[in-house]
Amino acid sequence: MIDLRSDTVTQPTEEMRQAMAEAAVGDDVYGEDPSVNRLEELGARMVGKDAAVFVASGTMGNLVALLAHTQPGEEIIVGAEAHIYYYEAGGLARVAGVLPRQADDRSGVLEASEVKRLLRPENIHFPRTRLVCLENTHNRGGGTVMTPEQMRQVYELAREHGLSVHLDGARIFNASVATGIPVQEFTKYTDSVMFCLSKGLSAPVGSLLAGTREFVARARRARKLVGGGMRQAGVLAAAGIVALERMVDRLAEDHANARLLAEGIAGLPGIHLDLNRVQTNIVAFELTGDGMSADEFLQRLRQKGILAGSMSSTCIRMVTNRHITRGDIETVIKAVAEILH
Ligand code: TLP
Secondary structure, eight states: OEEOSOGGGOOOOHHHHHHHHHOOOOOGGGTOOHHHHHHHHHHHHHTTOSEEEEESOHHHHHHHHHHHHOOTTOEEEEETTSHHHHSSTTHHHHTSOOEEEEEOOTTSSOOHHHHHHHOOOSOTTSOOEEEEEEESSBTTTTSBOOOHHHHHHHHHHHHHTTOEEEEEOTTHHHHHHHHTOOHHHHHTTOSEEEEESSSTTOOSSOEEEEEOHHHHHHHHHHHHHTTOOOSSTHHHHHHHHHHHHHSSTTHHHHHHHHHHHHHHHTTSTTEEOOGGGOOSSEEEEEEOSSSOOHHHHHHHHHHTTEEOEESSSSEEEEEOOTTOOHHHHHHHHHHHHHHHO
């Protein structure tokens, strides 16, 4: 099977398995796991923050960030298409107890002008707005990159109004590799950043949440609250270290394959694909033709040995990853053409 459902399907590398087998471990709830400590220090340094905390998933990292930034009843500004709002089982409301003020991020970028529109004046009727959440790259936008300049504008506006900025940077290394801009140029315009080790970087499990020391101390307590205090987690962290040290640069291959795929299918009848949005490892397109639903399309692909996903009843998503070769891309282009024919 050619599996384009997500970059989360990537298997750990041999080097990761080796590192996991040999990892020095301790009880991380006591702060005594040397591999976790090393991963947290490495990750924090790479994104230019003081400290980081290792969490089980991107979803947990975002939730813990909300818990550490806000009090129940406060409001956050978050894209209506953002993962935090759309794909995290409503944890923001159910667990963190915050009100989501939904911003228009359909373009794949939450612009400062949109944040400005949603700011509230001081008034006793209003909930207190505490946080702006950004996403880079933007999953439902189709893997789009928010530039450092766009992030700076949001960050400065947030600052002026006493709001913090959290970045869902699940794929922030994709943004950096795609643009050639160091990752710190993006993350410097945030108060906290969550990034995933288990997507294109191929670690089996885990994400990091980074910020100031004081923020990370609060995040550690929040992680405990949601049951995320792990013990000899160094066996997982060891793979995460390999992910950060060895797997970042190769994301360029995934981007090249996504581009190849997008260019190969963009002109086909019955789909609409905006090539401008294909900036990293995600290819999203709309089925416009004879009313074939996304489910039907996915089923026909599956019959040809190809797995993909959908983002709505008419929108298909394909995500390139380490296991997808150029040859696979050619196979997929041919299969899509046959299905649409
Ligand atoms: N996204 C998954 C699915 O949940 C949709 C995927 O296959 O793309 N932020 C962003 C931007 C994400 O894309 C994801 C995962 C997460 C957070 C959550 O990470 P995990 O899956 O580790 O909880």
